[in-house]
Amino acid sequence: FREVVQGLSFGEPRIPVVSNVTGRIAQAGELTSPDYWVTHVREAVRFADGIRALRVAGVDRCVEIGPEAVLTGMARTCLDGDEDAAVLLVPTARKGRDETEALLTAVAQLHTTGTAVDWSGFFAGTGARAVDLPTYAFQRQRYWLTATDGAPAAAGGAGLDAAEHPLLGAVVSLPDSGGVVLTGRLSVETQPWLADHVVLGRILLPGAVLVELALAAGEAVDCATLDELTLAAPLVLPERGGAQIRVIVGPRTAERRTVAVYSRPEGTSQDWATHASGFLTEAAVVAGSEWGEWPPV
Known part of the structure; x- marks a missing residue:
């Protein structure tokens, strides 16, 4: 493994990365060493320490990019306290669900909780465009389906x-x-x-x-x-x-x-x-x- 890694070229990450080896945000030059990745293969994964490092850094929204929502559930067990209860954990893929629907659901959940979304990039090439809301007051006519309380219809x-x-x-x-x-x-x-x-x-x-x-x-x-x-x-x-x-x-x-x-x-x-x-x-x-x-x- 070391021989293979030594033949690769490395570049400094453009965004902060939490190391699974140390459980903290990686320092400059730490991830560009072949020795680090050899250690990464051999040592235990300090996932819980990494989640706590994110909280110390002020992160309150976590998005899982992977085939299933495994890390999202693990991350919830690593959080405790009233402040951690407000942390948003969003998976982008769910087992048994359509991939496009699951991804759009994740984007919508992030958007509704205050995360900025690049909608122009999202709709690029589709012909969609932003329109202004009407300036007049909406008529008070209800078009929503009436929600039921679960009671069955009359028999x-x-x-x-x-x-x-x-x-x-x-x-x-x-x-x-x-x-x-x-x-x-x-x-x-x-x-x-x-x-x-x-x-x-x-x-x-x-x-x-x-x-x-x-x-x-x-x-x-x-x-x-x-x-x-x-x-x-x-x-x-x-x-x-x-x-x-x-x-x-x-x-x-x-x-x-x-x-x-x-x-x-x-x-x-x-x-x-x-x-x-x-x-x-x-x-x-x-x-x-x-x-x-x-x-x-």
Whole structure:
């Protein structure tokens, strides 16, 4: 490696560079030595020290240029304190995303947080030009789509009963078996709080929500006690679009009903995935014991 590096020509960097060998901003002549790069190969990478050196230098915006957003996550773990919480970490490429879209998203994020962007260079050769904003007051006519709170649309028009639940839209009674099917849709657009539960980079529906769906189904059939619920597989939500939900309650047998939660990506014909299954029972009533009359008056 030394023989190869000695055959290269070096030039002083035009912008400051933080050395992964020392964890500080490199001095003049430091990066133009073959010995430095030999040491760079052999020694440990002082990434955390380098991030702290950037903070000491007043850097509060970091842009990752690489195939995936690996260093962005590592850099966040190297920061601490209230001042570091405001540091902006922007990846320019994300796994599974279109490269152009990911890069433009990064540029837009930097622009909206006060970073100057050379828009003339960005739009060079496209024919785009800057125009002045209108000088008159805009008419007060709303053109934006009305945001929803995640509540499903009314089900009466489709001959269904409303579920009266924020995550479930309709209830379908099955005449032949006495079972019940509750339907719904989950997405991070309509329920933004779901995006807070991220495991290994994927948005997972919390197990408590599966319990809530089973309890809601139980209330719809007057079996409000969840006797047992077994989680079979995690429900992974897409970053865009949503998932169709089905909660199926079986017929009553021996004062119990089966309950199961299924899902599949919307807009597809994939098989339904089972996420939880269990049993519902009627609420227990305490009577004829030392507790006396229940519930108490």
